[in-house]
Amino acid sequence: MKKKQINYSKARKKYLRNIKKDKCLVLLGQIIIFALFIGLWQLLADTGAIDPFFFSSPSRIVNTIIDLAEDGNLWIHIWTSLYETIIGFIIATVLGTFIAILLWWSEKLRRILEPYLIILNSLPKIALGPMIIFWVGSGTGATIVMCVLICVILTTISMLNAFISCDNDKILLMKSMHANKLQILFKLILPNSIPAFFSVLKINVGMSWVGTIIGEYLSSKAGLGYLINYGSQILKLDIVMASITLLCILATGMYLLVSPLEKRFKK
Amino acid sequence: MKKLLEFKDVSYFYQTKENEIKALDEVSFDVKEKEFTSLVGPSGCGKTTILSLTAGLLFPSSGEILIDGKPVEKNDSRIGYMFQRDHLFEWRTIWQNITLGLEVRKQKKDPQKLAFAEELLKKYDLYNFKNKKPRQLSGGMRQRVALIRTLVLQPSLLLLDEPFSALDFQTRLKVCDDVYDIIKSEQKTALLVTHDISEALSMSNKIVILSKRPAKVKENVNISFTGATPLSKREDKDFGKYFEMIWRNLV
Ligand SMILES: Nc1ncnc2c1ncn2[C@@H]1O[C@H](COP(=O)(O)OP(=O)(O)OP(=O)(O)O)[C@@H](O)[C@H]1O
Ligand SMILES: [Mg+2]
Numbered sequence: 001m002k003k004k005q006i007n008y009s010k011a012r013k014k015y016l017r018n019i020k021k022d023k024c025l026v027l028l029g030q031i032i033i034f035a036l037f038i039g040l041w042q043l044l045a046d047t048g049a050i051d052p053f054f055f056s057s058p059s060r061i062v063n064t065i066i067d068l069a070e071d072g073n074l075w076i077h078i079w080t081s082l083y084e085t086i087i088g089f090i091i092a093t094v095l096g097t098f099i100a101i102l103l104w105w106s107e108k109l110r111r112i113l114e115p116y117l118i119i120l121n122s123l124p125k126i127a128l129g130p131m132i133i134f135w136v137g138s139g140t141g142a143t144i145v146m147c148v149l150i151c152v153i154l155t156t157i158s159m160l161n162a163f164i165s166c167d168n169d170k171i172l173l174m175k176s177m178h179a180n181k182l183q184i185l186f187k188l189i190l191p192n193s194i195p196a197f198f199s200v201l202k203i204n205v206g207m208s209w210v211g212t213i214i215g216e217y218l219s220s221k222a223g224l225g226y227l228i229n230y231g232s233q234i235l236k237l238d239i240v241m242a243s244i245t246l247l248c249i250l251a252t253g254m255y256l257l258v259s260p261l262e263k264r265f266k267k
Numbered sequence: 268m269k270k271l272l273e274f275k276d277v278s279y280f281y282q283t284k285e286n287e288i289k290a291l292d293e294v295s296f297d298v299k300e301k302e303f304t305s306l307v308g309p310s311g312c313g314k315t316t317i318l319s320l321t322a323g324l325l326f327p328s329s330g331e332i333l334i335d336g337k338p339v340e341k342n343d344s345r346i347g348y349m350f351q352r353d354h355l356f357e358w359r360t361i362w363q364n365i366t367l368g369l370e371v372r373k374q375k376k377d378p379q380k381l382a383f384a385e386e387l388l389k390k391y392d393l394y395n396f397k398n399k400k401p402r403q404l405s406g407g408m409r410q411r412v413a414l415i416r417t418l419v420l421q422p423s424l425l426l427l428d429e430p431f432s433a434l435d436f437q438t439r440l441k442v443c444d445d446v447y448d449i450i451k452s453e454q455k456t457a458l459l460v461t462h463d464i465s466e467a468l469s470m471s472n473k474i475v476i477l478s479k480r481p482a483k484v485k486e487n488v489n490i491s492f493t494g495a496t497p498l499s500k501r502e503d504k505d506f507g508k509y510f511e512m513i514w515r516n517l518v
Contacts, residue, residue, distance in 0.1 A: 169350050176322050176348040177368040177420065187371070191358045 056241040064242040068227075077243075080223040081212055082250060084140055088147025089208040093201065095148070096155025103156070104163040104189065105181070121157060125149045125211075129218040143215030143223065150211035151204045158203075162196030163189050198262040205258055209251045224250075270333075271424055271456045272298040272321065277330035278481075279316055290316045292481035293330065298424070298458055298473075303450070305459045305467035307517065308477030314460040317482070318426045321458065322346045334424065347422030347455075351429045353413035355401035362388075362397045365416045372420070384419045391415065391449060406434050407442040414446055418453060425450060425457040431466065440498060443470065447497050464513050468506060469497035476516045486516050 044050045045057030068074035103110040216225025224243045231239030279291040290313040298304045319325045323343040388394045476486040494500040
């Protein structure tokens with residue numbers, strides 16, 4: 001769109017100013033909450049109202065992160081978790097969507113597999129942890145498997161629902177133009193499910209981090225989950241809190257990378 | 268004039284788990300070439316079923332359906348189907364929407380067909396919107412795009428299933444006129460389903476009145492007005508007379 005020089009009316013100017021003002025207020029509110037939270041925490045810890053040994057404090061967290069970074073190991077932990085999460089996320093999303101396509105394609109298969117999907121969906125995947133370690137050995141592999149297990153069923157079910165909920169008249173329209181099943185899939189069902197796909201992506205960002213951390217709790221020699229576990233075992237809760245802080249930053253960062261994709265497609 | 272579509276004693280049953288639903292009971296009627304025929308009947312009587320059978324999306328349980336003297340085939344290419352809602356694909360531009368049928372039939376590279384599609388857009392004032400998305404168009408324009416999407420495939424018989432019912436009254440009269448105009452100037456034969464008697468009267472040469480389910484043909488009414496457009500026909504002195512007759516037949 002071209003930017004034109006327009007003389008806005010008074011009411012329009014006021015409206016635009018109000019929007020800007022609202023935006024500023026919201027941002028301000030967010031900053032205030034953050035500052036209050038951090039400030040209060042630090043204050044309570046400094047005055048001894050809460051025991052920094054158990055509750056840590058912002059300054060102790062920052063110092064711990066710096067220490068860990070100087071140690072050189074921090075980067076390995078971050079990289080390990082990030083790597084496991086991203087690989088798990090990608091495998092689960094691709095595999096889940098692919099299974100959903102197969103199940104959409106064949107109603108028979110869908111009906112045959114339905115009870116198993118329900119069982120797998122209700123099963124707390126963490127219960128499979130010990131088995132996974134026996135099957136693929138401990139370490140990165142096991143974590144990725146855990147990550148995939150947690151995300152893949154949900155992806156399959158959500159995508160399948162999106163595929164099936166496509167307006168039947170639209171399918172009839174395609175049929176009345178002689179579309180075959182493959183054409184219906186690629187020209188109607190898949191593009192029609194793009195919004196659902198994006199919400200699955202967003203959910204999977206969170207779920208794949210859950211998978212990674214659980215996987216690392218169970219067995220690992222590196223990663224933020226490992227660091228959390230390690231910190232709690234040697235009773236250095238600063239390490240635990242520092243890892244959780246890093247986890248927050250990484251997970252939010254990944255979410256922020258995925259969500260603009262959606263806006264690009266909406267255009 | 269030649270009969271383009273013939274229904275001969277067509278019955279149709281829907282099969283469901285619980286029971287069998289008889290939708291059509293020995294329905295017979297015909298549609299002549301270049302004419303505009305309407306089907307009216309109580310809701311749920313089997314009008315959409317008749318169109319689906321004509322389009323080869325369903326097949327008769329008994330009886331025979333002939334197009335141009337030959338039985339309907341699965342997904343018959345002589346048929347163009349326009350639905351109640353426009354069903355434009357939001358992720359495609361107007362141009363991509365109207366060439367969807369060509370794409371599906373692998374004719375997207377046929378310069379003649381593309382030129383025809385472009386010509387239709389120009390003729391019906393939509394060329395400027397070629398690269399817009401459907402949501403940027405008004406309801407009436409969308410319906411015109413849906414019609415053009417059907418016409419691009421050059422069907423000999425157009426099936427229209429309550430194509431205006433999603434529009435408000437004002438737009439509806441206007442779009443009705445537009446669509447009538449397009450169908451007449453492209454010299455198409457049309458079979459329209461509607462529950463609006465005035466709409467049927469203002470567009471058709473013939474109205475087929477159906478009974479409630481299972482649908483039977485109650486009456487064939489031939490219509491002749493002096494007016495040329497649906498709007499002007501609504502002002503004809505005989506309009507009220509026809510209206511009353513059909514209304515009596517319906518209830
Ligand atoms: N797929 C189906 N399975 C079972 N019954 C069906 C099916 N489709 C339609 N019917 C039944 O057949 C009858 C005729 O349906 P149809 O859709 O042809 O009616 P219609 O005249 O188009 O109705 P409306 O005015 O509501 O559009 C209805 O009573 C409906 O319940
Ligand atoms: Mg209907």
